Amino acid sequence: MxxxxxxxxxxxxxxxxxxxxxxxxxxxxxxxxxxxxxxxxxxxxxxxxxxxxxxxxxxxxxxxxxxxxxxxxxxxxxxxxxxxxxxxxxxxxxxxxxxxxxxxxxxxxxxxxxxxxxxxxxxxxxxxxxxxxxxxxxxxxxxxxxxxxxxxxxxxxLKREHALSRYEALKNQVNPHFLFNSLNALTGLVHEEPDLAVKFIKQLSGVYRYVLDSQQKEVVPLEEELQFARQYVFLQQIRHGAGLQVELPASVPPGWQVPPLALQTVLENAVKHNRAWDKEPLRVTVTLEGDYLKVENNLQPKAQHEPPSSLGLANIQARYEVLTDKKMTIQKTDSAFTVRLPLLSFHPAT
Known part of the structure; x- marks a missing residue:
């Protein structure tokens, strides 16, 4: 024209x-x-x-x-x-x-x-x-x-459409991985401890309700993610008993948000790659550190036949790149593994 x-x-x-x-x-x-x-x-x-x-x-x-x-x-x-x-x-x-x-x-x-x-x-x-x-x-x-x-x-x-399509693809990678781990845990309980299996199923139902509810969301309130993490930790502690010790904050200031399942993925990464035995418990501590959520665990790696893929943490990093310029940080020492998740605030925190 x-x-x-x-x-x-x-x-x-x-x-x-x-x-x-x-x-x-x-x-x-x-x-x-x-x-x-x-x-x-x-x-x-x-x-x-x-x-x-x-x-x-x-x-x-x-x-x-x-x-x-x-x-x-x-x-x-x-x-x-x-x-x-x-x-x-x-x-x-x-x-x-x-x-x-x-x-x-x-x-x-x-x-x-x-x-x-x-x-x-x-x-x-x-x-x-x-x-x-x-x-x-x-x-x-x-x-x-x-x-x-x-x-x-x-x-x-076009950039936003690409980012949204990429974000949807990244979110869809989380659900199958989490489902397989949960079903494996349930399989070990059905015959040995039926009552505990029933309780496990109820908790698993609550977990997946959260997964389904947050599937279409880019971010969720930190309080909801922590409540979901408590349910997830309960399911994992049934498997590992005293070998898994997780400390979560009792409360957090309102207004903070995180990508859905981000905290769960970090916790799952710690359980997947470290021993969680009664005599050698895996200790995971989740605390607030400024505008970051700090997740730290003692390092006692399992014997790996293949090097870890780190796909879970890479997935979280990629999702954060879509949402913010703040960087997720990963720090590894001889004795500890620390992940800091940026806390997002699209409305003024009070």
Whole structure:
């Protein structure tokens, strides 16, 4: 679409533009020709001159702009497009201004060609060229800014759509992994301790209710995530007994939020990769540390046939990258493994 908004082939569109050029020509007659107010023939003559000048300059530069868009794009090469546009407009407008003035001031009144070299004619044509260049480049500048804004909005929209689709894919990786671990735990209880298995099923039901409820959410309140973590820890402690000791904060300030299942994934990572025996208990401590949730466990790694994949923690990191610039940190020493989860606040915390 031309930045000039040149008329389409429809009759109504052409009529509207012809009417606009006629109005501009009438204004030009009233402002620049005092004798036209009393001389009707001169007014009509000057009107036709102004009408032909306006219409040929506007429409010609408009169609020229359309053709330039096919060869040089404002988005891809703005400086090159600016220079090409400036040159094309200057050449075309110079030819049109010279041709129109020659037609109306030399050919029709049958004057000598040297009339165009007089100071009055030269000043008139120079003024017309300067005004044309100012108007034309202003229109192109506005078109460039609009195009740049549309590109920026489109790029931001595509970026967010990509981030959301990526986030959904990341969330969908959590559920199957958690489900398999939970079912494995339940399998060991069904025959040995039926009553405890019933309690386990009830807790597992509450856990999965939370999983399903939070599946469509990008973040959840920290209080809800901690309550879910307590249920998850209960399920794990049934498996490991005194070998797993987890300390969670009794309460937290309202307003903080985290990605759903983020804390559970860190706890699961600790249980998965460390021994949790009665004589060598795995101790996990969850505390608030400024605007981070600190999860620390003593390091007593299991014998691994293969190196750990760390997919769970990488998943959390990727989800945080979608939501915030704050970085999740992982620190490993000879005796401890520490993960700090950024706490998010989209509303002022109280």
């Amino acid at each position: 031309s930045s000039y908004g040149i008329p389409t082939k429809r009759l109504l569109s052409v009529f509207k533009w012809m009417l606009l050029f006629a109005l501009l020509a009438m204004v030009q007659v009233l402002l620049a020709c005092e004798s036209c107010r009393t001389d009707g023939n001169r007014a009509f003559y000057y009107f036709l001159y102004a009408f032909s000048l306006f219409s040929s300059l506007w429409l010609g530069n408009g169609y020229l702009s359309n053709n330039l868009d096919r060869w040089v794009s404002w988005k891809e090469a703005p400086l090159k497009r600016f220079l090409v546009t400036l040159l094309a407009v200057f050449v075309y407008s110079s030819v049109i201004i010279l041709l129109v003035n020659w037609t109306w001031y030399v050919l029709l009144p049958q004057r000598d060609i040297n009339y165009l070299a007089t100071p009055v004619a030269r000043w008139t044509m120079v003024t017309q060229m300067v005004v044309t260049l100012i108007i034309t480049m202003t229109i192109h500048a506005v078109a460039f800014l609009n195009s740049w804004r549309e590109s920026a909005v489109s790029a931001e929209r």
